[in-house]
Amino acid sequence: xxxxxLLGATAGLxxxxxxxxxxxADRNIAAAGVRLRPHFKAHxxxxxxxxxxxxxxxxxxxxxxxxxxEVAAREGLHxxxxxxxxxxxxxxxxxxxxxxxxxxxTVAIDSPRHLELLQGxxxxxxIEINVGQDRCGLDPADVAAIVxxxxxxxxxxxxxxxxxxxxxxxxxxxxxxEQVERAATILNRLRxxxxxxxxxxxxxxxxxxxxxxxxxxxxxxxxxxxxxxxVDLPFELALACRTTIVSRNGTRAVCDAGLKxxxxxxxxxxxxxxxxxxxGLADEHATLTVSAESELxxxxxxxxxxxxVDPTVNLHAALHAVEADGTVHRWPVAAARTAAREP
Amino acid sequence: xxxxxLLGATAGLxxxxxxxxxxxADRNIAAAGVRLRPHFKAHxxxxxxxxxxxxxxxxxxxxxxxxxxEVAAREGLHxxxxxxxxxxxxxxxxxxxxxxxxxxxTVAIDSPRHLELLQGxxxxxxIEINVGQDRCGLDPADVAAIVxxxxxxxxxxxxxxxxxxxxxxxxxxxxxxEQVERAATILNRLRxxxxxxxxxxxxxxxxxxxxxxxxxxxxxxxxxxxxxxxVDLPFELALACRTTIVSRNGTRAVCDAGLKxxxxxxxxxxxxxxxxxxxGLADEHATLTVSAESELxxxxxxxxxxxxVDPTVNLHAALHAVEADGTVHRWPVAAARTAAREP
Numbered sequence: 065x066x067x068x069x070l071l072g073a074t075a076g077l078x079x080x081x082x083x084x085x086x087x088x089a090d091r092n093i094a095a096a097g098v099r100l101r102p103h104f105k106a107h108x109x110x111x112x113x114x115x116x117x118x119x120x121x122x123x124x125x126x127x128x129x130x131x132x133x134e135v136a137a138r139e140g141l142h143x144x145x146x147x148x149x150x151x152x153x154x155x156x157x158x159x160x161x162x163x164x165x166x167x168x169x170t171v172a173i174d175s176p177r178h179l180e181l182l183q184g185x186x187x188x189x190x191i192e193i194n195v196g197q198d199r200c201g202l203d204p205a206d207v208a209a210i211v212x213x214x215x216x217x218x219x220x221x222x223x224x225x226x227x228x229x230x231x232x233x234x235x236x237x238x239x240x241x242e243q244v245e246r247a248a249t250i251l252n253r254l255r256x257x258x259x260x261x262x263x264x265x266x267x268x269x270x271x272x273x274x275x276x277x278x279x280x281x282x283x284x285x286x287x288x289x290x291x292x293x294x295v296d297l298p299f300e301l302a303l304a305c306r307t308t309i310v311s312r313n314g315t316r317a318v319c320d321a322g323l324k325x326x327x328x329x330x331x332x333x334x335x336x337x338x339x340x341x342x343x344g345l346a347d348e349h350a351t352l353t354v355s356a357e358s359e360l361x362x363x364x365x366x367x368x369x370x371x372x373v374d375p376t377v378n379l380h381a382a383l384h385a386v387e388a389d390g391t392v393h394r395w396p397v398a399a400a401r402t403a404a405r406e407p
Numbered sequence: 408x409x410x411x412x413l414l415g416a417t418a419g420l421x422x423x424x425x426x427x428x429x430x431x432a433d434r435n436i437a438a439a440g441v442r443l444r445p446h447f448k449a450h451x452x453x454x455x456x457x458x459x460x461x462x463x464x465x466x467x468x469x470x471x472x473x474x475x476x477e478v479a480a481r482e483g484l485h486x487x488x489x490x491x492x493x494x495x496x497x498x499x500x501x502x503x504x505x506x507x508x509x510x511x512x513t514v515a516i517d518s519p520r521h522l523e524l525l526q527g528x529x530x531x532x533x534i535e536i537n538v539g540q541d542r543c544g545l546d547p548a549d550v551a552a553i554v555x556x557x558x559x560x561x562x563x564x565x566x567x568x569x570x571x572x573x574x575x576x577x578x579x580x581x582x583x584x585e586q587v588e589r590a591a592t593i594l595n596r597l598r599x600x601x602x603x604x605x606x607x608x609x610x611x612x613x614x615x616x617x618x619x620x621x622x623x624x625x626x627x628x629x630x631x632x633x634x635x636x637x638v639d640l641p642f643e644l645a646l647a648c649r650t651t652i653v654s655r656n657g658t659r660a661v662c663d664a665g666l667k668x669x670x671x672x673x674x675x676x677x678x679x680x681x682x683x684x685x686x687g688l689a690d691e692h693a694t695l696t697v698s699a700e701s702e703l704x705x706x707x708x709x710x711x712x713x714x715x716v717d718p719t720v721n722l723h724a725a726l727h728a729v730e731a732d733g734t735v736h737r738w739p740v741a742a743a744r745t746a747a748r749e750p
Binding site: 076077078079105128129149150151152153154155156158174175177178181194198199200201202203229308309310311312313316318320323324325327328329344345346347348349351361362363365372374375378379380381397400401402 | 493499545572655661663667687688689691694704705708718
């Protein structure tokens, strides 16, 4: 039985609401195997992360923000938490300080300025290397600067990070392999000149390719989305948005999930029911085309698959997670941006 | 002094954070003039809505969702609250019931099924007419169905809604005028056969054009965004996202506001500083191109103008609103989706 079972299992729920098929999520957790440092940013939901950590041999938890790390540490998700991005604002630095009271915190840096900002905070660092994503990270050709930064970090230096974000969504496995090979060459060369406890990186699209890494920062694998579903991966869709039809006129229908329930930068969501097509997203509504014969009526609920999991879950206060026996848990998205406290 | 004054006024703030220039917002409120039913969906922030209501001769408050109406009614924003969309889910219907304890509630409908769902809820209705947006609303040619629905609504029938959402963002005034004229013809014809207390519609882009309406449901005019800034309107930018530089390598920089702080379906945000260009948005970060001479460094803050105001504000717990004298208010986005309670 597929994801459509979620419709009956969550009958009566206020919409729009995110619903999770825990049977599919558990299969994804098993398929991802070991050497994972699961990425909290994908869903920011402590209960789901506990499920991932319980189901695999994980090295720790990855976070995108210091606020996520603060929540993860406070919740006791793991004693080894990595913030896989540079942190430089007063709120983020305060979160790191609080997180460090509960767990070993490691944070990415790519300049001496970061070490200044981290003074007085009990944390280690990974030096981020630009392995082709062209976002953060030092130029891998500038070995002198990398070694100098590691020396300056001193006892805080834990290793390297090289995230192949430019590769993870390439649909063809061979294209991902090519990019991973370049990243591996870069990181292996640096590893030979630096004493690294940890070299971290990777994502859902490269989870089994990036064997040069000590751990993989995969997040999307557990819930998946319409974008990752186009990549040839052994993970299945486990997340949908339950939404209610609020208008029906002929072949046009409108439901109550829009841009504030489903992020649209990767395109439109997909309807689980093949007789329904999403044709537009407004602030609070999606416009649908339905077959003329369809009996879909005002008040009926349908399921939509988000185009992009991370920013979609961030729009919701909770995940409604459905067990194999139909039990529904309400799991808070505790590290959502809007839940962040002011410093 | 322009919007860049917000940078100094909000120094030390945790980022990403939305900051509002109340001097500009006040000018926008004055420029919009009268006959407004300001739309709460634009920012979901009760304090800002109070400012709009105090600064103009308003007929009430417009909401996109029943949850917004519940917050608006509980906060006592106005005694006449319109939910300008159809409501059909259990959570929304429960919110309408609670909202009706505090204010007169009117809700849009476009089928007899809505009247069934609204049974037992103390509210009036506007019959929504499709004036060209092709989303919700009855076909204006089907006068018999419209009259029958009004009769069926009985004492609940308050009037009509015709929202020209397809016109509001057309950059040329003459194009907006053409669409408004069509909508006016439709609604004036129906008005002649129905006893309407209220005919509602309109938006920021048609605020002074839709003279056939009793009130205008404008929202974006108060804060504006990069998309509305391209339309020839007398409103100015009053909202920006404060974000911190977390990485700088040559002409490339990265700041800590991404898709979870700035919605991207209308494109990329604009930097207030002309020496900075936003070239990409990831989950938690924007990638920037800066001039080689720029001294922008890790830890510095910059301002970005959101491409689309409504879904962007929904991503934040609060607005940081700056008065002319530099006082900064922290105003909760109390009706954000993630603040919604379960029924």
